[in-house]
Each structure stands twice: as structure tokens, then as C-alpha cells.
Amino acid sequence: MVSVDSDKCIGCGACASVCPAGFEMKDDGKSHVKDPKAPCVGEAISACPVGAISQ
Numbered sequence: 287m288v289s290v291d292s293d294k295c296i297g298c299g300a301c302a303s304v305c306p307a308g309f310e311m312k313d314d315g316k317s318h319v320k321d322p323k324a325p326c327v328g329e330a331i332s333a334c335p336v337g338a339i340s341q
């Protein structure tokens with residue numbers, strides 16, 4: 287299961303930038319999983335500077 291740890295997420299937007307199909311930024315300033323099956327999820331995990339995305 288793909289999840290974003292909102293305590294770790296710094297809201298940089300990198301995951302939604304490299305993987306817009308999989309993640310979206312919401313009003314709370316954090317990233318949220320949109321589609322855990324998006325093929326680019328792995329790229330987003332690599333792009334996250336704080337390791338907030340787990341799979």
C-alpha cells in the first residue's frame with residue numbers, strides 16, 4: 287500500500303510534479319495519494335527528499 291507520512295512531508299510538491307497521476311497536493315499543504323497503482327509511484331518515492339512516501 288502506498289502512503290504519504292504527513293508528519294514527514296514538507297510539502298515540496300516533488301512527488302506530484304514527477305508523478306501527477308499518483309499524487310496531488312491538497313489544501314493542507316501536504317501530498318496525498320491519488321492512484322497507488324500509477325506507474326510513476328517509484329519515481330515519486332525516489333524524488334521525495336525526506337522519504338515520506340512508503341510502499
Ligand code: SF4
Pocket residue numbers: 290294295296297298299300301302316317333334335336337338339
Ligand atoms: S516529495 Fe515528499 S516531501 Fe515533497 S510533497 Fe511529496 S511526499 Fe511531501
